[in-house]
Amino acid sequence: MAVGQQDSTRVRASIAAELRRHGIGRREFLTFCASLAAMMALPAEAAQQIAAALGKARRPSVIWLSFQECTGCTESLTRSHSPSIESLIFDLISLDYHHTLQAAAGEAAEQAREAAMKEAAGKYLLVVDGSVPLGDAGFSTIAGIANRDMLHEAVQGAAAVIAVGSCAAFGGLPAAQPNPTGAVSVGDLVKDKPVVNIPGCPPIPVVMTGVIAHYLVFGSLPELDALGRPKMFYGETIHDRCYRRPFYDQGKFAESFDDEGARRGWCLFKLGCKGPVTYNACATTKWNGGVSFPIQSGHGCIGCAEPRFWDMGGIYRPLPQPIGDMRGAALGVAAGAAAGVAIAWHNRSRKQQAVASHQTMKVGDLKK
Numbered sequence: 001m002a003v004g005q006q007d008s009t010r011v012r013a014s015i016a017a018e019l020r021r022h023g024i025g026r027r028e029f030l031t032f033c034a035s036l037a038a039m040m041a042l043p044a045e046a047a048q049q050i051a052a053a054l055g056k057a058r059r060p061s062v063i064w065l066s067f068q069e070c071t072g073c074t075e076s077l078t079r080s081h082s083p084s085i086e087s088l089i090f091d092l093i094s095l096d097y098h099h100t101l102q103a104a105a106g107e108a109a110e111q112a113r114e115a116a117m118k119e120a121a122g123k124y125l126l127v128v129d130g131s132v133p134l135g136d137a138g139f140s141t142i143a144g145i146a147n148r149d150m151l152h153e154a155v156q157g158a159a160a161v162i163a164v165g166s167c168a169a170f171g172g173l174p175a176a177q178p179n180p181t182g183a184v185s186v187g188d189l190v191k192d193k194p195v196v197n198i199p200g201c202p203p204i205p206v207v208m209t210g211v212i213a214h215y216l217v218f219g220s221l222p223e224l225d226a227l228g229r230p231k232m233f234y235g236e237t238i239h240d241r242c243y244r245r246p247f248y249d250q251g252k253f254a255e256s257f258d259d260e261g262a263r264r265g266w267c268l269f270k271l272g273c274k275g276p277v278t279y280n281a282c283a284t285t286k287w288n289g290g291v292s293f294p295i296q297s298g299h300g301c302i303g304c305a306e307p308r309f310w311d312m313g314g315i316y317r318p319l320p321q322p323i324g325d326m327r328g329a330a331l332g333v334a335a336g337a338a339a340g341v342a343i344a345w346h347n348r349s350r351k352q353q354a355v356a357s358h359q360t361m362k363v364g365d366l367k368k
């Protein structure tokens with residue numbers, strides 16, 4: 001069944017029933033809940049509470065709108081390795097409407113959106129990727145409807161709004177100088193509903209799904225920072241948890257991408273790394289199922305999760321001044337080591353899940 005054509009009995013089904021439908025047994029479910037607890041930095045004992053809450057929860061309806069964007073956010077999610085927590089979470093929701101993933105087109109697609117908004121009025125999660133152009137209504141339209149108008153309409157019945165990616169969260173590349181379309185963020189326009197920002201270009205899949213998991217488990221959105229980002233994923237900088245941090249603290253820096261320092265894995269600060277001023281979870285959750293992240297691949301962080309990162313002085317231009325004192329550095333390294341243990345466990349349990357479960361749930365199932 002395609003996105004936008006889910007039957008209402010599945011929307012009303014409990015998550016426990018949905019898991020059974022996918023052949024997920026109790027043991028696998030508990031392993032999954034333990035992974036969720038680790039992801040949310042909760043103690044292991046929380047897995048039982050998560051299992052109880054998730055088992056009773058109803059599948060929430062999600063409407064996903066895509067405005068001025070490159071589809072990277074959706075690609076990030078759907079290209080994540082599978083089976084995974086990401087795919088599990090997205091099978092636990094009722095993705096009623098998604099511009100990119102849905103099979104429906106034209107009038108049928110718009111009818112699906114209107115039907116989903118009506119059926120789950122006041123309860124659905126509205127996910128938006130892409131910025132909204134205010135310069136001219138015709139700069140970006142869907143079915144002839146300006147992005148601004150579609151957002152305004154869809155937000156009325158939403159329980160909460162999740163702005164996925166740096167474009168939706170902060171305006172992103174469309175808003176880079178000289179901002180020809182007058183692009184603004186979702187939060188610039190939505191003032192009467194809770195808005196969670198999940199920045200990143202693209203955002204990390206496990207961070208997207210972690211926010212939805214929190215909503216499923218606790219029935220509420222996670223605690224946010226001053227920029228509307230979930231603190232559990234954006235509470236520390238890349239630099240705080242970077243495995244190259246000891247080299248930074250020792251003053252050992254690569255001066256070019258092919259010098260001896262680069263080969264030895266020294267700090268990339270002098271090559272323009274923006275890790276010290278970028279809040280995101282890349283250094284701990286990593287990408288592609290915990291395989292790597294930009295700095296581990298030999299390139300500095302370009303600060304893609306921060307507001308106006310494209311206009312902040314050049315990707316390869318170093319920050320003006322090394323930061324932090326040695327006490328802070330020591331604390332950062334200790335915290336990084338602890339997080340590394342937790343994340344390593346998380347990634348290990350995910351791999352075990354993949355091997356043990358033989359489960360068949362994939363994001364692609366949403367299209368059936």
Ligand code: SF4
Nearest residue numbers: 239242267268273275
């Ligand atoms: Fe890691 Fe960049 Fe910080 Fe160096 S400057 S320790 S490479 S985050």
Ligand code: F3S
Nearest residue numbers: 280282301302303304
């Ligand atoms: Fe972006 Fe920096 Fe992570 S460039 S992907 S926030 S390491």
